[in-house]
Amino acid sequence: MVLSETKASTDFPIHNLLAERWSPDQFQDRSVPAEDLRSLFEAARWAPSSYNEQPWSYIVATKDSPEEFAALLSCLDAGNQEWAKSAPVLALGVVSLKLTRDGKLNRAAVHDLGLASSNLTVEATSRGLVVHQMIGIFPEKAKQIFEIPDNWEVWTALAIGYAGEQEPIQAGAVKKRKRKVLNEFVFSGKWRNPSSFLRAED
């Protein structure tokens, strides 16, 4: 059950899979079937990436393995641990910053991890699951615990599960479903010049 306020109040129509996505901080005590997890990461797999580098990897822990779950939870900062502990599945988003073909910096790498995790999130929404992504983690601790090689960086964490029915822990979580309006970030010709197609009367 999702509070009605969690659905985006859009100015223009968007697909339900995007409008219904939100980042809860309470999860039901209910595990995610392996079948769904496979499809979530399969969705990440098919994201586009620069030079098809697929610079992402994920470390995943479910509560089926309490030790692995505790180890992964310990890589989140205290504020995130407080709520993310209720999720049945946690993951770390790991990224290779160098191109495999020549070892040069892949300027798209972190961006492309975002594309993969976004695909995972769309797939999750389509299966009644929710994903709450985090940047507040301890990357070096995670590298040590999970023996991640030097050429990979831990960048994000993801809590995955079924949205809880309680009020959010973070008071503003639902109220935060606010966004800049389009003419604050979609420009043409010159910075801060709103694109003409934004005017709905066109």
Next chain:
Amino acid sequence: MVLSETKASTDFPIHNLLAERWSPDQFQDRSVPAEDLRSLFEAARWAPSSYNEQPWSYIVATKDSPEEFAALLSCLDAGNQEWAKSAPVLALGVVSLKLTRDGKLNRAAVHDLGLASSNLTVEATSRGLVVHQMIGIFPEKAKQIFEIPDNWEVWTALAIGYAGEQEPIQAGAVKKRKRKVLNEFVFSGKWRNPSSFLRAED
């Protein structure tokens, strides 16, 4: 019309909006209705972001304004210009690397631009449109042409339109629809240790 080979050959089922997405390098000579463009950027608007910073902006050019289109096209590298010139709409993905609340580095910024552009791409797919993202651009040239302030960085470009029916210019474009298998990038407990839920017989 989309070649059948462009659909992802998935090992596990994923939503059609994800399986059908691909990055063509030929576009039909057909403009994108303003109504659709509004919904594409509305979709980007509702992506999640760290601290709800929404660190993304877009500079958009359509062929309705040949000068703006030429200016934006000139910000792509030669290889990308060759094919992207056939798209009816081009955009630059621009990102603020600093948190608005304290001016500190936003480690999630580039990742979150990816989340926004991914949302845009899902919306595009749902409307029969395609998006081809690029990292091969001239960021400083773009900043100068579009008077983008110092605290914003041009990171990506996007070509948006209707997939062309010709063979791709880039010979391997369709053949490139290959991906690592899941046990090459989804691990548990330890790096390179494939997650147990990946075994479909579970």
